[in-house]
Amino acid sequence: MADHFSGPRILFDPASDVADVFAFPSPDRPGCLVLVLDVFPAAAPTALFSDAITYRFRVRPVARAAERAAFTVGDTEYGLDFTFAAPGQIPGSDEPVQIGTCTTPSGEQFLFQVGNETPTEAEGLRIFAGPRLDPFFIDLAGVLAADATQKLAFRPGADNVLEGMNVLSIVVEVDPEVVFGLDCGPLLGVVGETVTSGGRPVRLERMGRPEIKNVVLASKSHDPVNSDLEIRDLYNEGDAFAVRPDYAGAYRTRFNANLAFFDRLDGERVWPADDQGTHPLTELLLADFLVVDISQPFSEGSCFEIETALLAGRPHTTCGGRAPNDDIVDTLYTLLVNGVDGPRISDGVDHATRPATHEFPYLVAPNPNPPDLTAVMAALLAPPEPEEEAA
Amino acid sequence: MTGRPLRADQEPVTTDGALALVNLSAQIDGVAAPVRRAGSAAPRAVAQQAVLVDLLTLRGHLLGRIADYEQAAQLSEQMVWNAPDDSAALLARARTRATLHRFAEAMVDLDAAGRAGAGQATLDAERAAILQAVGCHAEAHGLLRSAAPHQTDFTMLSALAVLQAERGETAEAEHVFDEARTVYRGVSPFPLAQLDFRRGVMWLREGDLPTARSWFAVARRRVPGYAPATGHLAEVDLLLGAPETAVARLRPLVETSDDPEYAAHLALALRAAGRHQEAQLWRDRAAERYEELVTRHPEAYADHAADFWLMVGGDVDRGLQLALQTLVMRQTSRSYALVRRAREATEGLARDASGPRHPATSM
Numbered sequence: 001m002a003d004h005f006s007g008p009r010i011l012f013d014p015a016s017d018v019a020d021v022f023a024f025p026s027p028d029r030p031g032c033l034v035l036v037l038d039v040f041p042a043a044a045p046t047a048l049f050s051d052a053i054t055y056r057f058r059v060r061p062v063a064r065a066a067e068r069a070a071f072t073v074g075d076t077e078y079g080l081d082f083t084f085a086a087p088g089q090i091p092g093s094d095e096p097v098q099i100g101t102c103t104t105p106s107g108e109q110f111l112f113q114v115g116n117e118t119p120t121e122a123e124g125l126r127i128f129a130g131p132r133l134d135p136f137f138i139d140l141a142g143v144l145a146a147d148a149t150q151k152l153a154f155r156p157g158a159d160n161v162l163e164g165m166n167v168l169s170i171v172v173e174v175d176p177e178v179v180f181g182l183d184c185g186p187l188l189g190v191v192g193e194t195v196t197s198g199g200r201p202v203r204l205e206r207m208g209r210p211e212i213k214n215v216v217l218a219s220k221s222h223d224p225v226n227s228d229l230e231i232r233d234l235y236n237e238g239d240a241f242a243v244r245p246d247y248a249g250a251y252r253t254r255f256n257a258n259l260a261f262f263d264r265l266d267g268e269r270v271w272p273a274d275d276q277g278t279h280p281l282t283e284l285l286l287a288d289f290l291v292v293d294i295s296q297p298f299s300e301g302s303c304f305e306i307e308t309a310l311l312a313g314r315p316h317t318t319c320g321g322r323a324p325n326d327d328i329v330d331t332l333y334t335l336l337v338n339g340v341d342g343p344r345i346s347d348g349v350d351h352a353t354r355p356a357t358h359e360f361p362y363l364v365a366p367n368p369n370p371p372d373l374t375a376v377m378a379a380l381l382a383p384p385e386p387e388e389e390a391a
Numbered sequence: 392m393t394g395r396p397l398r399a400d401q402e403p404v405t406t407d408g409a410l411a412l413v414n415l416s417a418q419i420d421g422v423a424a425p426v427r428r429a430g431s432a433a434p435r436a437v438a439q440q441a442v443l444v445d446l447l448t449l450r451g452h453l454l455g456r457i458a459d460y461e462q463a464a465q466l467s468e469q470m471v472w473n474a475p476d477d478s479a480a481l482l483a484r485a486r487t488r489a490t491l492h493r494f495a496e497a498m499v500d501l502d503a504a505g506r507a508g509a510g511q512a513t514l515d516a517e518r519a520a521i522l523q524a525v526g527c528h529a530e531a532h533g534l535l536r537s538a539a540p541h542q543t544d545f546t547m548l549s550a551l552a553v554l555q556a557e558r559g560e561t562a563e564a565e566h567v568f569d570e571a572r573t574v575y576r577g578v579s580p581f582p583l584a585q586l587d588f589r590r591g592v593m594w595l596r597e598g599d600l601p602t603a604r605s606w607f608a609v610a611r612r613r614v615p616g617y618a619p620a621t622g623h624l625a626e627v628d629l630l631l632g633a634p635e636t637a638v639a640r641l642r643p644l645v646e647t648s649d650d651p652e653y654a655a656h657l658a659l660a661l662r663a664a665g666r667h668q669e670a671q672l673w674r675d676r677a678a679e680r681y682e683e684l685v686t687r688h689p690e691a692y693a694d695h696a697a698d699f700w701l702m703v704g705g706d707v708d709r710g711l712q713l714a715l716q717t718l719v720m721r722q723t724s725r726s727y728a729l730v731r732r733a734r735e736a737t738e739g740l741a742r743d744a745s746g747p748r749h750p751a752t753s754m
Contacts, residue, residue, distance in 0.1 A: 009577075012445075012449075012577075012579055013577055013579045014414055014417075014418040014421075015414055015578075016578060040414070042418075042421030043417050043418070044417035044421050046413055046416070046417045047417035047421075048410050048413055048414060048417075050406040050407075050410065050414075051406060052404050052406040052578040086407035087409075087410060096413075144436075165421065196404065196576070196577075197404065198403070198404020199403065204577075204578070228510070370421065
């Protein structure tokens with residue numbers, strides 16, 4: 001799953017668990033950038049944002065590096081911080097009301113109410129925060145089977161493991177010139193984070209590209225150095241724009257080993273390592289941020305297009321970044337297994353429970369009745385079918 | 392106060408306790424679904440089920456919900472049935488068995504988890520908790536030391552603090568409790584509330600009621616719905632001669648918790664406040680629930696039930712019977728003390744020969 005449950009530590013701190021990050025040019029306000037941060041995977045409708053966490057978007061100008069398949073990152077950073085108060089009651093309502101605050105790079109603050117379907121508007125900003133239907137989709141069983149059998153195991157018509165599930169979403173539409181005072185571009189690097197908001201700030205989770213932690217980095221078994229290290233918690237603490245040299249070696253080793261595993265899944269090698277054993281994608285993916293071109297119009301299916309163009313040595317043609325309806329599992333497996341222009345791999349799941357729209361806040365309303373514990377427990381604890389038992 | 396007071400500017404900032412409890416339930420409701428969909432025996436699915444087991448156990452502790460413990464136990468049994476050689480499933484079942492004080496069976500599961508590849512540090516930490524619960528403090532200490540390099544500082548220090556508290560080494564424990572608070576890096580309020588609660592329990596056992604009360608209050612401020620902290624606050628109120636305050640604390644608790652301990656404490660507090668008729672109602676409710684639990688989970692509830700019958704339950708013979716049952720199951724210093732207390736109560740009654748020895752129907 002994109003970044004859902006990405007490490008043991010956040011399993012007991014779900015409001016800090018980043019599930020997804022999206023960055024794309026606004027389909028209905030040309031020139032604006034849409035940033036989406038989903039947290040609290042598989043949230044029941046009662047879930048709330050933590051009042052002890054800063055939910056943060058970090059945006060930096062990036063550019064194609066001159067002589068290698070990588071991006072250089074600018075020093076200027078534009079941040080948008082979202083914080084939330086503990087819920088309170090308003091007269092005449094039994095429902096708790098949670099108020100959030102958006103702080104812009106200039107220090108201006110805008111208040112909004114969680115769950116309010118009418119977006120909060122300010123100069124250069126539109127804000128929504130609250131429960132939404134999870135836009136991600138994946139055949140998790142196929143991913144797990146590939147991991148276990150070391151062969152591609154996707155099948156047509158597979159089930160989306162996140163069908164009907166909700167997340168807590170922060171959706172903000174930004175006019176970069178107004179809010180960031182942006183005078184560079186057009187390529188921007190985008191990261192979503194959760195950070196402790198009291199005392200010394202501690203980064204709890206970070207996310208740039210989808211499935212880097214859960215698909216690419218999670219498996220320990222191919223790692224020749226740290227075969228017992230759950231690397232994701234460590235990775236989550238790091239700065240996506242400036243990987244600490246102390247840990248870069250461990251990350252590179254894990255990337256090299258696991259990327260080679262994916263390349264082997266169809267029995268053909270398309271990504272030969274260099275003399276040092278470095279996989280051609282390692283440096284690109286280790287710089288773990290979405291890359292979006294805000295000079296391009298919105299388009300779906302463009303996730304990784306800027307990266308693949310870079311790898312192929314050609315100019316990119318789309319906005320890149322990542323839109324909610326992008327079939328990122330297909331795109332990622334195609335890139336890792338079949339290379340830049342290889343035949344497309346499908347995981348058999350092509351859309352979310354309900355696709356995102358092209359109107360703010362883009363993600364659709366939450367499922368009021370997500371799969372509930374009673375039914376799930378009943379299914380889990382049911383005696384096996386006779387034929388299963390016999391098998 | 393024997394411990395040092397807390398300074399507000401040094402307090403770790405954590406998620407609002409009420410909000411965190413809402414989110415814990417929201418998480419439990421949510422996590423169960425991917426668990427089902429990913430298939431029941433795949434390693435990652437087992438890992439998710441293990442998380443659900445731990446979340447249910449956590450909520451069971453925080454809200455005093457035995458039903459959550461039972462659900463966790465049922466789920467862990469099913470996990471082992473589905474994946475008998477999976478170390479995560481065996482570890483999950485070991486934990487739920489330990490929660491219900493089925494310590495010998497929990498140890499068997501830990502041995503099996505070790506054979507299935509569970510990490511030594513994890514096994515050491517789990518075994519240490521069990522050995523601590525059965526009073527083998529020196530052995531527990533040794534295992535904690537070997538697990539320490541592989542744990543977070545907070546996990547290691549809080550386990551050490553609780554062990555020292557159990558051993559009555561209050562000065563050392565205070566120091567380690569402080570250290571553990573200092574190194575906490577998360578935003579979940581639960582680990583800190585649990586730590587402060589255990590610090591309160593240490594001072595309650597030492598008889599320092601004001602200090603115990605202050606730590607229970609700190610735990611409850613962090614997580615307002617924290618049932619054991621609230622229950623112990625009421626206990627201290629009662630001991631300090633404030634039965635009406637205890638009654639006020641316990642009233643909401645008996646509505647949300649299915650642990651009869653709170654109904655028993657409410658009966659005691661009401662009796663101390665002179666409200667005997669109401670007390671009888673809650674005493675009867677606790678008696679019925681204790682009998683249910685002793686039948687279902689004797690290892691976990693026989694000692695609590697014995698305590699109940701020796702005090703507000705008013706049937707010392709039943710108390711002695713359950714105390715002896717506890718001693719057969721666990722030969723710890725606490726079990727011996729319970730039997731000793733039950734025998735003294737029985738002998739006291741025999742000497743007095745001035746009242747019915749069989750089920751007390753009045754208080």
